[in-house]
Amino acid sequence: MLRRVDKDLPVAELMAEIGCKARTAAQSLAIASPDKKTAALAAMADAVDRRAADILEANVRDIENGKNAGMSPALLDRLKLDHNRVAGISASIRAIAGLKDPVGDVIAEWDRPNGLHIERVRTPLGVIGVIYESRPNVTADAGALCLKSGNAVILRGGSDSVHSSKAIHEALLEGLAAAGLTETAVQLVPTTDRAAVGEMLKGLDGNLDVIIPRGGKSLVARVQAEARVPVFAHLEGLCHVYIDASADLAMASKIVVNAKMRRTGVCGSAETLLVDRLAVPTHLVPLLEDLRSAGCEIRGDDGVVELFAGAKPATEEDWSTEYLDTIISVKLVDGVDGAIQHINHYSSHHTEAVVAEDLRVVERFFNEIDSAILLHNASTQFADGGEFGMGAEIGIATGKMHARGPVGVEQLTSFKYRVRGNGQTRP
Amino acid sequence: MLRRVDKDLPVAELMAEIGCKARTAAQSLAIASPDKKTAALAAMADAVDRRAADILEANVRDIENGKNAGMSPALLDRLKLDHNRVAGISASIRAIAGLKDPVGDVIAEWDRPNGLHIERVRTPLGVIGVIYESRPNVTADAGALCLKSGNAVILRGGSDSVHSSKAIHEALLEGLAAAGLTETAVQLVPTTDRAAVGEMLKGLDGNLDVIIPRGGKSLVARVQAEARVPVFAHLEGLCHVYIDASADLAMASKIVVNAKMRRTGVCGSAETLLVDRLAVPTHLVPLLEDLRSAGCEIRGDDGVVELFAGAKPATEEDWSTEYLDTIISVKLVDGVDGAIQHINHYSSHHTEAVVAEDLRVVERFFNEIDSAILLHNASTQFADGGEFGMGAEIGIATGKMHARGPVGVEQLTSFKYRVRGNGQTRP
Structure with a gap:
């Protein structure tokens, strides 16, 4: 003292x-x-x-x-x-x-x-x-x-x-x-x-x-x-990245790995990856391989565990956990509807990202999710006052009164x- | 019930x-x-x-x-x-x-x-x-x-x-x-x-x-x-009107009577009149006569009671009282400095008006008083969302977080x- x-x-x-x-x-x-x-x-x-x-x-x-x-x-x-x-x-x-x-x-x-x-x-x-x-x-x-x-x-x-x-x-x-x-x-x-x-x-x-x-x-x-x-x-940053079927795979991979792994201890780091069921045949395994290569532990729902050998089964608690660590929870969802539903239920209203080329998907994600920061085709780690051009920040407000976001x-x-x-x- | x-x-x-x-x-x-x-x-x-x-x-x-x-x-x-x-x-x-x-x-x-x-x-x-x-x-x-x-x-x-x-x-x-x-x-x-x-x-x-x-x-x-x-x-509207020595007397009188008497039950009604000591010989008595003719009771400090026969003596409590009634407290102050000092001490930070032709006085009043609404040469009864062009208001916020004023x-x-x-x- x-x-x-x-x-x-x-x-x-x-x-x-x-x-x-x-x-x-x-x-x-x-x-x-x-x-x-x-x-x-x-x-x-x-x-x-x-x-x-x-x-x-x-x-x-x-x-x-x-x-x-x-x-x-x-x-x-x-x-x-x-x-x-x-x-x-x-x-x-x-x-x-x-x-x-x-x-x-x-x-x-x-x-x-x-x-x-x-x-x-x-x-x-x-x-x-x-x-x-x-x-x-x-x-x-x-x-x-x-x-x-x-x-x-x-x-x-x-x-x-x-x-x-x-x-x-x-x-x-x-x-x-x-x-x-x-x-x-x-x-x-x-x-x-x-x-x-x-x-x-x-x-x-x-x-x-x-x-x-x-x-x-x-x-x-x-x-x-x-x-x-x-x-x-x-409050905590329980941030999500949603990969739509229309996403560019290389961009999606780059964004997910950065959102999770650049610095795991910051509130803008991603904790949950949501993957469109329609993107499973093309995107799921490459994304998870890139995460694992970067040193990340994968905890998936039943579908993920079935399709990716390296995944441990996620429990209900995982969807509400801010790991602040090299761990990510992964869930398959029915398109942007499923992503919006999951995020509105589990999010801490801090920051969420969508990777998609379909702009109608992006507009729905932007309009129907009520979090402080929503990003399209960019990493959640940009949730930062300096990155927003504010010089710096005292924090990221997750309430809605007076201040919100950086x-x-x-x-x-x-x-x-x-x-x-x-x-x-x-x- | x-x-x-x-x-x-x-x-x-x-x-x-x-x-x-x-x-x-x-x-x-x-x-x-x-x-x-x-x-x-x-x-x-x-x-x-x-x-x-x-x-x-x-x-x-x-x-x-x-x-x-x-x-x-x-x-x-x-x-x-x-x-x-x-x-x-x-x-x-x-x-x-x-x-x-x-x-x-x-x-x-x-x-x-x-x-x-x-x-x-x-x-x-x-x-x-x-x-x-x-x-x-x-x-x-x-x-x-x-x-x-x-x-x-x-x-x-x-x-x-x-x-x-x-x-x-x-x-x-x-x-x-x-x-x-x-x-x-x-x-x-x-x-x-x-x-x-x-x-x-x-x-x-x-x-x-x-x-x-x-x-x-x-x-x-x-x-x-x-x-x-x-x-x-x-919070309450303990609103002040300050009459500077540079004020136009006819305008000052019109504004004070309106600020106090138009509707006494609204939060934007004036409760205290502050008069520049330098304005006493010219402005004080005519202002108070106009108020009294309009049906207003005057409670003044020693100087006011001495100069205006119709005034009752004000007590310390009067300076903090929102009458919401046909009563006004009146105090003599040493120019805009005295007005700022009194208002920053007693105000509920709602609305204050200055009547003055000297724009340096107005700038000091505007900069050094921290109330939601400051008016120059206008009645405090304009403290109202409809009058501000907001269609209407739910209230006048006197806090500083998120909403302030109408x-x-x-x-x-x-x-x-x-x-x-x-x-x-x-x-």
Whole structure:
């Protein structure tokens, strides 16, 4: 556990103080100039690069602790940093710095017959709480996205990544200071005591406007059950790939292998492959052979097990399991109807892909499935704010309120109306 | 109390059944054609007109009950219908029918360097619960707005307006039937048992996606404290008008009297008047005389009481009181700085107006006050979805998540991403 920085205050008092500081910071951030925020972000990115050795050293300690604690390979992969990934962190901050400042942006404007001119203008949300587990890059992405969108942020990282997060946070503070912004704009909760999460869920006396949980099922479930403030829920990614009979086989194989195997520990990795029964004679065995060659375990329904010797039988539980591992469940379905039915029943409404040349199939898949992201002829691993051009993301929201899909700077804003008249009164 | 329509089911069972029916309706509404929804809305409006006599008769019963129960004049005004207001209800449904269908609307689209084409497309939210008190027109506005936006709705009106709401709801059902849409798209909870609200707050087994409370402080507070589903909170409207020294006096007077007195029972009515100290010699007394002539009681701070004989002294409580009555609190402030300070402290973040000719004052008022609606040289009574061109509104949201200000069809939608590729995999 980290030492409590603020003179060993009790957790409730510590968190109340953090909340107050965040609210004050939010008030000044809301009217901070775009240039100042951009300068802070640029300085943050430079500080991350300059401190890369410290960050990697801290990460080694987290990885060792993780191994000793018996962490799974997929979770270790989420936790692990190397030179490339640290460079990725600073590149991501720079990408966020380069985004258009959303605050003050006129989203819509119109005139009324009585001469009133109405503008809908973006505003920050206020104070954002991010509760996350093992991914240290969340520290940087969340800090940078909140700053760009004019919000103060309270980061509460997991004990798994405590050293890495702290090293990254120090770089962020250096950037804030360099631009003359208050360091309380991006606070990292200096204790891994779980009571700190409890305080955040209670809302810090009205000083927390929204909570974003990033982590496993039990964390998200606790946050959703207990939070007294709005939550942008990031549930699991139980993503599907459907291969239609009209699919190009080579493309289908490339997409399925990438969707499953590129990184198995990310929420956009595919967990279930649905194959059109009409594609069985042509597509099924080559697809499964390619997956197996890539090192993937196959768990199939009866039809799959019968046709592919290497497949183990899937149980009912498999269709609801986010493996985050080199395992895929495979089911034969009756065309796009069967795929839609299966997905609407089992999906976590995160991301689904269809591989097909028949565009009528694609339109039905796009219209009748209600998931945050639907892809045609592309890998589910594109479910990522950076890949969407948002610079980065705090997470992929699977709820439908306010934010859905990758949560980037725009999703971290609200809006207000500015109405200009010349003496109008209402009849 | 209304009879329980469904064979005297216990409330929990009744509400569970209503939730299931709403979910099923939502699935078919999400893919219903725009024409079918528009036809249903047109038929609803016609049915309201045709049933006007029945609706007014039902309203007379509600008004009598309200008077017997000692309801305040402002609340009776909210409850009261007459021929004009019934015509307003059908006109509002027709205005909603004429709006652009939001479902499927491409809000944004862009290309990525790797060739992926991304669209952000509007989708319905699903099932919306509206819990309201004495305003019978909410039945029609909420029903029509939810239908237009492809959502199923569960309406839970207060006991005050039970007869009026039921009569209006019957007209809505007639419209749904005429267009061949399921009548479960717009359900009115057939009991005034408060346990029904409790069931809605628990989320109806996942069959309720958002709750919109419309009513007094205690209702909204209960919903916010107990709801296990997202809430579009409509808190009180503690609206301010600030008169700057640069204000045109005739315009200021017209706006203040309208903002306070046009209808005192609506949430956009002004409750506090802030007058620039520099405007005292020229503006204060004429403004207060005009208010008093219009029948308004004045409660002022020390300076006001000293300068205007007709003013009673205001207490600290007055600055936080939504009178919804012919009373206004009046305070002298040090220019726009003083106004911003007072409003940011006491406002419910609903609607505030500035009357000024100095545009620097207006810009500061617009930038530094974080309320849903800010108006320049116009009455706060324009805080209304119909006046904003949204056809109508379910309420004015004072929270910052998802919806803010008037909640119309766009605010009742979510979105999803449709991504089109040609074989892209992620490196």
